[in-house]
Amino acid sequence: MNLLVCISKTPETTAKISFTDGDTKFNSEGVQYIMNPYDEWYALVRAIELKEQHGGKVVAINVGGSDNDIIIRKALAIGADEAVRVNGEESSSLFVATQIANYAKDKGFDIVFCGKETINYNGSEVGPMIAELLDQPFVSFASKLDHDGSAATIERDIEGGVEVVKVNGPFVLSAAKGLAEQRIPNMRGIMMAKRKPLEVAEASAVDEKVIVKSYSLPAGKSAVKMLDPENMDELVRLLHEEAKVI
Amino acid sequence: MSVLIFAEATKGQYKKNAFEAVYYGSQLAKQLGTEAVVFTIGNGSNAAVLGQYGANKIWNQDSSKATDSQVASALIAQAAEKAEANYVILSNSALGKSLTGRLGVKLNAGVVSGVTSLPDTSGTPCVNKQVFSGKGIACYELKSGKNILSVMGNSLKPEVVGSDVAPENTSFTEPSTGLEIIETKTVDGTVPLPEAELVVSAGRGMKAPENWGIIEELADVLGATTACSRPVADTGWRPHHEHVGQTGVAIRPNLYIAIGISGAIQHLAGVNNSKTIVVINKDPEAPFFKAADYGIVADLFDVVPKLTESLKKFKQ
Numbered sequence A: 001m002n003l004l005v006c007i008s009k010t011p012e013t014t015a016k017i018s019f020t021d022g023d024t025k026f027n028s029e030g031v032q033y034i035m036n037p038y039d040e041w042y043a044l045v046r047a048i049e050l051k052e053q054h055g056g057k058v059v060a061i062n063v064g065g066s067d068n069d070i071i072i073r074k075a076l077a078i079g080a081d082e083a084v085r086v087n088g089e090e091s092s093s094l095f096v097a098t099q100i101a102n103y104a105k106d107k108g109f110d111i112v113f114c115g116k117e118t119i120n121y122n123g124s125e126v127g128p129m130i131a132e133l134l135d136q137p138f139v140s141f142a143s144k145l146d147h148d149g150s151a152a153t154i155e156r157d158i159e160g161g162v163e164v165v166k167v168n169g170p171f172v173l174s175a176a177k178g179l180a181e182q183r184i185p186n187m188r189g190i191m192m193a194k195r196k197p198l199e200v201a202e203a204s205a206v207d208e209k210v211i212v213k214s215y216s217l218p219a220g221k222s223a224v225k226m227l228d229p230e231n232m233d234e235l236v237r238l239l240h241e242e243a244k245v246i
Numbered sequence B: 001m002s003v004l005i006f007a008e009a010t011k012g013q014y015k016k017n018a019f020e021a022v023y024y025g026s027q028l029a030k031q032l033g034t035e036a037v038v039f040t041i042g043n044g045s046n047a048a049v050l051g052q053y054g055a056n057k058i059w060n061q062d063s064s065k066a067t068d069s070q071v072a073s074a075l076i077a078q079a080a081e082k083a084e085a086n087y088v089i090l091s092n093s094a095l096g097k098s099l100t101g102r103l104g105v106k107l108n109a110g111v112v113s114g115v116t117s118l119p120d121t122s123g124t125p126c127v128n129k130q131v132f133s134g135k136g137i138a139c140y141e142l143k144s145g146k147n148i149l150s151v152m153g154n155s156l157k158p159e160v161v162g163s164d165v166a167p168e169n170t171s172f173t174e175p176s177t178g179l180e181i182i183e184t185k186t187v188d189g190t191v192p193l194p195e196a197e198l199v200v201s202a203g204r205g206m207k208a209p210e211n212w213g214i215i216e217e218l219a220d221v222l223g224a225t226t227a228c229s230r231p232v233a234d235t236g237w238r239p240h241h242e243h244v245g246q247t248g249v250a251i252r253p254n255l256y257i258a259i260g261i262s263g264a265i266q267h268l269a270g271v272n273n274s275k276t277i278v279v280i281n282k283d284p285e286a287p288f289f290k291a292a293d294y295g296i297v298a299d300l301f302d303v304v305p306k307l308t309e310s311l312k313k314f315k316q
């Protein structure tokens, strides 16, 4: 099977979120970056497992600058066979999806994997955009995927349960928890990753339709009220009369 | 010009997420001085009620493949063209999330998913959404004449502003796709987490899965949905769909009760937009207290049954 996995770079989960340039840019000073967890833990690993089962290859793709190479090498260390970075600034989901669809267009991938969402922009937009650009089915939030070589049976998470679907032919999928178990790269993987091909392609221009004008932080909480554990009637009263939530 | 709203039925009924999308769209239509056209796919039995939340017209297309993003986006795009819509509004639900990006490409429109308030349309329109898993807010400028917005659950309270509207049938062209819907398996009874207004959540402080009885009882009395921290789902104490946080479900209920959860930054990221947070933890230094409205330092095995008793008294 010929599999493409989209990997994205996000701030590490404990990173302090702040903004600069008059609140128009994310302040990346001192921020460490990681591979987006949904891409790394579920999408990439399930793609590698399918390759181990059916043969073929796994290509990891990232859209971004050369400082992303460290994340791409990690994907290679976990088990992707080759990688491509489309050189450009990941300015919007449309920009990223366009570059990936352009790359994938005539390469005959059986499945294009994305993560459920990125943990920075939480958009879930890239996967469906790629699917539309390639005119293929899209299966969101896949938590189980079996492939018999010609058709895939997938469980996708929906509100309060799952929907089971079957797909014939190539498709795009977004990976949710449950699809695979996280793999930690071993020493051999890390050594091999250095010798695996990392192609750099140039990005094509995209007519941006939305741009972030400014950022802000959510309103802070007022100080916590500590209550007597022996008096739960008081908590119930406060929830009813003060917070008005019950 | 119009606002087209895609309303999604859950198990054959229009519910809260549909009402929120319709109300949001109708408020936007009012703001723009135009009409709110609701589009539905399939046979939700109570479509007329969407008029109460502000729909001026309701169009329904018969199809059994409403959850196939290729089919639904093709039908919605045809409805948007017929309505000459300059905004298409959806719920930020599992289905909504698989449609917004597709529609953006199909209609050559801007996309902002998970918006939390109405756009400011006084100048170049802009709209807010949560970013960094709730740790920040971004204001997006909408540069295109056409935009697709999906509405984050619980970000506005739908009000009754009109009366029932009789749905009209449409006959748009349905594409054939490579996807076949086999079956849907859902748990009955409870409100799904993203829509829940009241949530009772528990963490590793519970010690073992067999101790969850007190959590379920509390949730039952409240009419709340249960959630959990990540390690609890990872070790299989609770099902995956209960896992909330940065790498789980992000929620914003009216009430979030956190029991035996330390309040790690990744956990807080998914829940800190809850309106009211109650924290029960035996460690007074637990970081969660900093994000709480009400805190109780106690052994959860003592205090949770007491809270349940007090709630039972209150409910009588």
Ligand SMILES: Cc1cc2nc3c(=O)[nH]c(=O)nc-3n(C[C@H](O)[C@H](O)[C@H](O)COP(=O)(O)OP(=O)(O)OC[C@H]3O[C@@H](n4cnc5c(N)ncnc54)[C@H](O)[C@@H]3O)c2cc1C
Pocket (backbone or CB within 6 Å): A013, A037, B202, B203, B204, B205, B206, B228, B229, B230, B231, B232, B243, B244, B245, B246, B247, B248, B259, B260, B261, B262, B263, B264, B265, B266, B267, B270, B280, B281, B282, B283, B286, B298, B299, B300, B301
């Ligand atoms: C990349 C990444 C992503 C992550 N994403 C998430 C996520 O999405 N969601 C998430 O939840 N976590 C996430 N985590 C994990 C997170 O960092 C914490 O490890 C986790 O939230 C801790 O879960 P917990 O609070 O249940 O357990 P603990 O941290 O072990 O806390 C248990 C708490 O229970 C209290 N307690 C114990 N016994 C009692 C008692 N008898 N009565 C009262 N209180 C008691 C303790 O004082 C303690 O505060 C992520 C971590 C990483 C690295």
